[in-house]
Amino acid sequence: MAGSLSEIKEKIISTEKTSKITSAMQMVSSAKLVKSEQSAKDFQIYASKIRQITTDLLKSELVSGSDNPMLVSRSVKKTGYIVITSDKGLVGGYNSKILKAMMDTIHEYHTGKDDYAIISIGGTGSDFFKARGINVAFELRGLEDQPSFDQVGQIISQSIEMYKNELFDELYVCYNHHVNSLTSQVRMQQMLPITELDAEEASEDKVITGFELEPNREVILEQLLPQYTESLIYGAIIDAKTAEHAAGMTAMQTATDNAKNVINDLTIQYNRARQAAITQEITEIVAGANALE
Numbered sequence: 001m002a003g004s005l006s007e008i009k010e011k012i013i014s015t016e017k018t019s020k021i022t023s024a025m026q027m028v029s030s031a032k033l034v035k036s037e038q039s040a041k042d043f044q045i046y047a048s049k050i051r052q053i054t055t056d057l058l059k060s061e062l063v064s065g066s067d068n069p070m071l072v073s074r075s076v077k078k079t080g081y082i083v084i085t086s087d088k089g090l091v092g093g094y095n096s097k098i099l100k101a102m103m104d105t106i107h108e109y110h111t112g113k114d115d116y117a118i119i120s121i122g123g124t125g126s127d128f129f130k131a132r133g134i135n136v137a138f139e140l141r142g143l144e145d146q147p148s149f150d151q152v153g154q155i156i157s158q159s160i161e162m163y164k165n166e167l168f169d170e171l172y173v174c175y176n177h178h179v180n181s182l183t184s185q186v187r188m189q190q191m192l193p194i195t196e197l198d199a200e201e202a203s204e205d206k207v208i209t210g211f212e213l214e215p216n217r218e219v220i221l222e223q224l225l226p227q228y229t230e231s232l233i234y235g236a237i238i239d240a241k242t243a244e245h246a247a248g249m250t251a252m253q254t255a256t257d258n259a260k261n262v263i264n265d266l267t268i269q270y271n272r273a274r275q276a277a278i279t280q281e282i283t284e285i286v287a288g289a290n291a292l293e
Contacts, residue, residue, distance in 0.1 A: 019259035026252035033245040080168035084175040085122035094247035175240035
């Protein structure tokens with residue numbers, strides 16, 4: 001019985017230590033989530049402005065059609081996917097949801113490995129695809145908790161260049177969209193060709209729509225459209241990173257709660273075993289006393 005009591009006590013102490021670790025990790029993830037949510041809000045200001053400028057400049061093309069390769073849909077022979085996952089675990093079902101959605105898409109829309117190209121951001125996704133014999137064209141590991149554009153700019157620009165060079169004919173970003181601290185949604189968002197702009201969103205202000213452009217409108221659009229697409233992809237990365245921090249916080253909170261429940265159960269088990277041991281000792285004493293009478 002003494003051995004049993006000591007074993008239970010050791011389990012309680014061990015679980016308490018685990019609970020302290022998961023609680024600390026929860027607080028760290030919570031702090032990262034607050035910063036990431038603020039970064040996402042700040043980025044939306046820039047994103048809305050560049051969208052407005054792009055829509056204003058493209059108003060006539062959006063109405064009558066355009067021959068710009070970044071706006072024109074072409075026959076799809078190959079599809080590019082930027083898949084965003086985490087580099088580490090302890091984030092609940094964050095990675096499994098996006099990877100399952102990606103594999104479902106591959107099985108549903110592609111008949112062979114030459115039909116698509118994977119560009120992976122995050123070590124979990126890279127290892128997942130490589131383990132299944134799926135070629136990863138480019139990968140980026142070790143993404144910062146608050147990623148800067150400089151860190152991801154190369155893989156973003158490389159993806160756009162691959163599209164412009166017709167190495168694939170459409171580009172999607174697959175990631176977890178942050179809804180709130182408890183919820184995220186898998187998104188597969190088309191980035192190229194650019195199709196989501198609406199001419200009705202263009203400004204009617206003649207001061208804006210009637211400005212003169214230097215050197216000319218075509219040259220500006222040649223620079224602006226890649227920047228606009230880059231902003232969309234970068235925004236998806238920030239969004240995915242926010243969802244990752246939320247998933248980590250929730251996972252650690254769940255682990256902490258489970259640890260507390262285990263401690264409670266072990267404490268009850270310990271008290272019962274201790275009471276049984278005391279009862280046994282009293283019974284033996286009484287039996288010994290009766291034997292002496």
